[in-house]
Amino acid sequence: MLLLSYSIFFLVGAYSLMNISKTVIIEFSLFDISSSSFPIVFIFDKISVSFSMVVTLISGSVFMFSHKYMEEDPFSGRFIWILLSFVISMNLLIFSGSIFFLLLGWDGLGITSFALIIYYESKESQLAGFQTLMINRLGDVIIVMSMYLFLSVGQFTFFAMSDSMFYISGLVLMLCIAALTKSAQFPFSSWLPAAMAAPTPVSALVHSSTLVTAGIFVIIRLSYSLPLDHNICSLLLMCGSITCLLGGWAATYENDIKKIIALSTLSQLGVMVFSLGMNLPALGLFHLYTHALFKALLFLAAGHILMVTFGVQDIRSMGGVGVMMPLTCVMFNISSLCLIGAPFMSAFYSKHMILEKMFLSPLNFFSVLTMMVATMFTAKYVARTLKAVSWDKTGISLMSSCSTIYTSLPVFILALGAIGGGKLLLSLEISNLECAFLPGLESLLINLVTFFGLFLGLSENSKSKSSTVLSTLFFLTPLVYGSTKAFSMLMEKMKFLDNGWVEPYLFLKNYSLWMGGVLTQEGVWPSSRVVLSSFLFVFLLIIGGLFSS
Secondary structure, three states: OHHHHHHHHHHHHHHHHHHHOOOEEEEEEEEEEOOEEEEEEEEEOHHHHHHHHHHHHHHHHHHHHHHHHOOOOOOHHHHHHHHHHHHHHHHHHHOEOEHHHHHHHHHHHHHHHHHHHOOOOOHHHHHHHHHHHHHHHHHHHHHHHHHHHHHHHOOOEOOOOOOOOOOHHHHHHHHHHHHHHHOOOOOOOOHHHHHHHOOHHHHHHHOOOOHHHHHHHHHHHHHHHOOOOHHHHHHHHHHHHHHHHHHHHHHOOOOEHHHHHHHHHHHHHHHHHHHHHOOOHHHHHHHHHHHHHHHHHHHHHHHHHHHHOOOOOEHHHOOOHHHHOHHHHHHHHHHHHHHOOOOOOOOHHHHHHHHHHHHHOOOOHHHHHHHHHHHHHHHHHHHHHHHHHHHOOOOOOOOOOOOOHHHHHHHHHHHHHHHHHHHHHHHHOOOOOOOOOOOHHHHHHHHHHHHHHHHHHHHOOOOOOOOHHHHOOOOHHHHHHOHHHHHHHHHHHHHHOHHHHHOOOOOHHHHHHHHHHHHHHHOOOOOOHHHHHHHHHHHHHHHHHHHHO
16 A cells, blocks of 8 residues: 555656656765766656656555465565565666666666566476576676776766767667666567566566566666667667567467466567667657556456466466456456557557557668567457457356455556556656657558457467467577576586696595595584695695605
8 A cells, every 4th residue: 555655646746747847866976086976866757757656556556466366375475575675676776867776776676586586486487587587687797887888988877978978879789788688678588478487466567567667768768868879779670579579479379378468568568669769769658658557457367367266377278257257357358458559548549659650750661561460469369368268168167256355456446547547648748749640541551450460369269289489489498598508518618627726636526525524524624625625736746746856
């Protein structure tokens, strides 16, 4: 309830900042070295305050839902504290105005997300946590490397930089690549479906308004301070269109409901990055807000279904949910219709505007064709999922309904946002959103592609075969898992070369380990095998020198 109260506070703050049209910057200088200052900066403007409003609203709903979802877990208290740290880290990133504060929130998101993904003690969770850690650490390394360019410029804040400064283009490129790793854009997409090993409330936060949106928010914040040049926009267009196509295509062959929703997140993130590639950050931010509201609703509705089906996640076994759980099914249908941009839903105001702007922008044919095919795949997997969950015959015996205030109220709040959030966010006037007036052919083409995808999804057999290529996201998943083999080969070389100077491998290794165990058991020597091996090696060198003389 506290987070819901904060969301109302930030809503009032967003309206106030909109009316007075001011930005509040709070800066604390840590220390100065020569001409460089190392500050911590907070930025309070209508973008940061409105985004924090969305994050706290969704977080409050998810925390309330978690009270029922995790009530039988013996470590639910620990789970709530980690989840709260996750939300705090996201708010630190939102209000950050310097690279130090940004890195604090960025690493906080990475550490807490890793702890939440491996919350369940299983091999699948450990592999998913490893994959998430590997890819997100790559973005951390790039951000740390970019600090050298910040030092070359002489300042560490975003808003005080000019595009005429030296190194600025390289700095923006590095930060954009780091943001693409956090937002799971191609070729860094494999960790997002794997993160479904976490509990469903975690997935609702990660895929709606926190972890995956952090990278996109960083690019949006950069684009308002520094213009994105042509090469960076081309990179964003390519990554966004391929990611959107990849997520939608893979979701059409998936049967796990949580992975389908995860792949739909991947597809919508591609739409946001695509809008940034068209140099439309306000439109991308608008779609980020609307997507956060209906995606959190989709996850909570799916989580309620999982609660009453004993954790069954296969959509082929979920028939009859519409009869047994009509309210939850209605909420699931509302959020699914938002995915395809159904008229007058929240995503209709943002997604259709992006597609219409696509036809008015000077883009190449490949980008336009990729986005239209991705739109068709989105409609296809939405229709396929709704058919399997709502309209098929009963596949399993459902338990009695467990609806309480903790499961109904959060879903109802998010449903209001999914239906009326688009109009509400338009009234905030986050930025000047231009209207797009398309000729009849292009406007009709968007609707025809959507209806064709719905027809394909409804006519498809529910027992369709899976695709190894798409389930591994064009073999990105085994590529990440196989990266450890390269490190294993390097460690093998280090064992014979670097460690060989301290620890002779043929004879002294086994003898030193044996002596280390004996002396440690007797309490004569500390349990450091490296120290013992070094001592034996030096002792043999002295003995050899005496005998040679």
